[in-house]
Amino acid sequence: MTTEQTQSIQVEDDRSGLGIETLRRAIADNLFYLQGKWPEIATLNDFYMALANTVRDRLMPRWLNTIRNYRRSEVRVVAYLSAEFLLGPHLGIKLINLGIEELVRQAVADSGLALEDLLAQEEEPGLGNGGLGRLAACYMESLATLEIPAIGYGIRYEFGIFDQELRDGWQVEVTDKWLQYGNPWEIPRPESAVMVRFGGRTEAYTDDEGAYRVRWIPARVVKGVPYDTPIVGYYVNTTNTLRLWRAEAAESFNFQAFNQGDYYGAVDQKIYSENLTKVLYPNDEPLQGKQLRLEQQYFFVSCALQDMIRLHRGAGGDLRQFHQKFAVQLNDTHPAVAVAELMRLLVDEHRLPWDAAWEVSQSTFGFTNHTLLPEALEKWPLPLFGSLLPRHLEIIYEINQRFLDQARVHFLGDSQKLAQLSLIDESGERYVRMAHLACVGSHAINGVAELHSELLKQTVLKDFYQLWPQKFQNKTNGVTPRRWLLLCNPRLSQLITEHIGTDWVCQLEQLRQLEAYAEDREFQRQWRQIKRAVKQDLADHIQQTLNIAINPDSLFDIQVKRIHEYKRQHLNVLHIITLYNRIRRNPDIDIVPRTFIFGGKAAPGYIMAKLMIKVITSVAEVVNNDPQVCDRIKVVFLPDYNVTNSQPVYPAADLSEQISTAGKEASGTGNMKFSLNGALTIGTLDGANVEIRQAVGAENFFLFGLTIEEVQQLQESGYNPWDYYNRTPDLKEAINLINSGFFSHGNRELFKPLVDSLVYDDPYLLLADYSAYIDCQDTVGQRFRETDTWTRMSILNSARMGYFSSDRAIREYCQDIWHVTPISVQLKPYVQADA
Ligand code: NBG
Structure with a gap:
């Protein structure tokens, strides 16, 4: 047409x-x-x-x-490339x-x-692991609401993140079957399929104009079929597309094999191809060396770039202006191979000269880093990379050579620097460093909170910062107020709207007007009443599903997020055991009743994280059934934490646990959802906590723990957790109680790996932060009793969270990185048949 x-x-x-x-x-x-x-x-x-x-x-x-x-043609489109989109339910x-x-x-x-x-x-489509995938979903929603032309590109995993069940207090993974009853929110577009090549070899040739060229002769070809999902903005016409790719066999039957009677051989290829997008890797931090994972990454990146090129050329665009048509954001290093793929497409397939292609590529890409954990920096063994993507490896060598020539001038031949900067890690076994490829190929590099962006410049990307300080930016994460307040907390939304009108939904800074009501007795009463009602709902749900009775007037102390040692759910557990010991020592002790709520999945291969779940559920079993506790402490582990299950949780929190070791959490976004819904935070100076505390006011935030500098000093001076264990009686008592088999039916072996790791190694410094954490929690308990003060602090938290809207974050990306502007969509009425 x-x-x-x-x-x-x-x-x-x-x-x-x-x-x-x-x-x-x-x-x-x-x-x-x-x-x-x-x-x-x-x-x-x-x-x-x-x-x-x-x-x-x-x-x-x-x-x-x-x-x-x-x-x-004149419209510039944002293409957000992400291996994960954790959308949550659509309807x-x-x-x-x-x-x-x-x-x-x-x-x-x-x-x-x-x-x-x-x-x-x-x-819900659970096509992500945690924060990174959910951020992509919030950003898609904000892009639409802000009327920015945007396409999200990713993978249509047939099986998303596993469902979590608890059996005997252990996590059991159950296959996610989100597609089993069909998905009404997607439209397959087989007519827009593209081919993606893998393996094989390359070959030099001279083209018809006598120019030296390389062609890639692949070993196999897979078809990528796009499935489109609409992302609707709030009260605007803009409805952007999330285009997820599914792998299919290029030919669904190998007829030669079939005709020779080899039926299984004939469908082999089909099965092999479809495996590519079968399942999401359930690790929140990337894992090393899995070929299928690299295949997934290359697959969706190649599909996306081919799609963009087709769109651009279809609109009459010249490939030398590709970057004027698309601003491509790399969500972490998972899509970083895009840098090499775009070069391949431009140089090999569309015959642009290298320099012109390189300029286009660099102007096209921006790169967001989401972690400082050294073990999470993606690198691929060279032999694996080369056998799967032989042409891309050559291109990466070429990029590297040119890049190092440039760096050599800057660092005057400092060969150690050059080795550190190189796209190839040659310190031992050789690897391709994906973060380096992303940095070299992008015009902008950003972290996801101020602190994180600073640390990037000082640590993992230090050498790149010295070379190109102007490339580095910060874009503090944000969350969408539509899902994370309006939808998940209708009562509070209603109260807010009654007092300040509806503008806050798209201008979250408007919440500041609530400051005027922070001391207002009647408003405080309503605010409390709503929190109470929401807590009652969650209590009812917990009663019905887990058969645990909890007191809606107790302090709801909540930690929901992936289970990870650096996030320190076990520090929270040490606090629970400390309170429990106080009650056992003095049964009449007057403490604020608390309900501790946990939720989160552990990566299936992460033994220690699974043991952390077991320790939570084991402590819960003992504490919840001890008559001496008299309901002063309850511990609940909510199974199968996902977007759907999280929506009733954030509104019900009094206290939000954000207790990672300083320097480890890049940003956090759960911290924002809690505070927006009026929870107070107990937290370390880590990730976006720092900015949240600044925004809500230090007096409305419970700060504890070592700073990054102190963490570094302690580690450099030789940290010895054993000393802390020995000189802190409450800590010793709590750890000993775990060790004694008290929570494990007398089994002293069960939690030994966890206890040993804490007292002999403690890489995340729980023991060093323990006393500060307990003292701070005591302050929390006292403050919770001052009902009016607590309510005022709660109101001020919500009132001052405007900055943490994903609308603000997206506006910054648009201005500083993508250089795109809103375009309102006109609804051209379609013609009705009988009109
Ligand atoms: C995560 C960080 C979080 C951050 C989200 C979104 C990865 C690799 N990183 O702190 O751990 O909030 O990204 O930026 O999943």
Whole structure:
């Protein structure tokens, strides 16, 4: 079809109607025509699907008109490349962003159903591990809300992050089956498939103009099929696309093998190809050396870049201006091979001279780093990389040679510097360093919180900073207020809106107006009443699902995030045991009743993290059943922490645990969600905690623990956890209690690895921070009793969190890195058949 023809879309019937009766009819129609059911035999899931399709129909005009904008030659589009997008359930947020939640609620009620029950049917797409994937999802939502033309590119994993079950207090991984009942939010686009090559060899040749060229003769080819999901902005027409790629066999049958009777041989290739996008690697920090992981990375990056080039050329664009059409952001090093792939496409396939191609590439890419943990810096063994991507390795050598020539001038031949900077690690076994490739190939490099960005310049990327200080930036993370306040906490949202109007939803800084009510007795009362109601809801849920009775008036002390030693969930456990020991010593002791809530998944191969879960659940079992405790302490581990399950948790917190060892957490984003919903934070000076504390005021934040400088000093001077153990009686008592088998039915071996790691090694300095943490928690307990003070602090936390909106973060990326501006989408009405 020509552009002229697509200007108006002819449709049989109008599915944009928003009358309650129209919506009710639409749901019934979709139930009949799409689900093939009538109400009497329909399952709740059928109704969910019918509703989802009804909503999808209503966003279609916005989506199509937005796509039209990408094609306009003068429009610059952000391409966000990420191996993970942790979107959370679609339906709720789409109803809110389209502004049709109440209408739909009524239409569903008129169909004899409850919207909440249908919302609960949705299996969330768990296409991410944690913070990094969720950040990508918040950013996609903000990009749409801010009317920035954007496409997210990623992988359509058939199996996302595993579901977590607890058996006997241990984590058990269960396969995620998010696609089993179909996914109404995606549209496959097989007509836009692209081919991706792997393995084989390269070969030099002279082209018809006599120029020296290289071609890649691959060993195999896989087809990438895009699946598109609409991302709707809040009260705008802009509906951007998340384009996720699925691997398929290039030929679904090998007919020669088939004809020779080798049926299994014939489908082998198909199975092999489809394996590529079968499953998400469940590690929150990258793992080394897994070929399939590198295949996944290259696969989606190649699909994405081929897609962009097609779009650009389709709009009549010249490849020398590719960077004017697309601003490509590399979300961590997972897509870093894009630098080599774009060079290959431009030089080998489209015959641009190297220098021109390099200029295009550098102007195209920006790179965000999300971790300082040295073990998390991605590098690929050279033989593996070379056998999978032979041409890319050559290109990386070429980039490296030119880069080192440049660096040599700057560092005057300092060969150690050059070895440190090189894209190839040659200190032992040889590796390709993905972070270095990303740095060299990008015009902007950023960290995700001020502290993290500073540390990047001083540590892992120090040499690059010396070379190119102007490339380095900070972009402090943010979260979307639509999901993380408006959707997850409707009561508080309502109260806020009653007092300051609705502007805060898109201008989160407006929350500052709540400061005026911080001392207002009536407002405080309402604020408390809401917190109490939300806590009651969570308590009811815990009672029903886990059969644990908790007191909604107790202090809800919550730590939800991936389980990791650096995040120190076990420090939290030491506090619980310390309180427990105080009660055992003095049964009448007057302490603030607390409910400790944990949630989070451990990487399946991370033994210590799994043991941390077991220690939490074991302490819970003992403490929750000890009559002496008299309900003053309860410990709950919420199984299967994911976006869906997290939404009722943030609003219910009184206290947010952000207790990582200083220097280890790049930013954190859960910390923002809690504080936005009026929880106070107990935290270290790490990641974005530093900025949150600045924003809410030091007096409204419970700070404890070593600073980064102190951590460094302690480690340099020879840290000995054993000394801390011996000279801190409460700590010793707590650790001894674990060691004695008290929480493990007398089994003294069970927690030995955990205890030994703490007293003999303690790489994350729990023992050094223990006393400060306990003292700070005592202060928290006292302050919680001063109800008015606590409420004021809670209000001030929400009021001052405006800065941590992902809208602010995205605006900064747009200005400082992508150089893109909003374009509002006009809804060109489509022509109705009988109109
Ligand atoms: C994580 C950091 C978090 C940060 C998120 C989002 C990775 C590699 N990094 O601190 O650990 O909030 O990224 O930036 O998952």
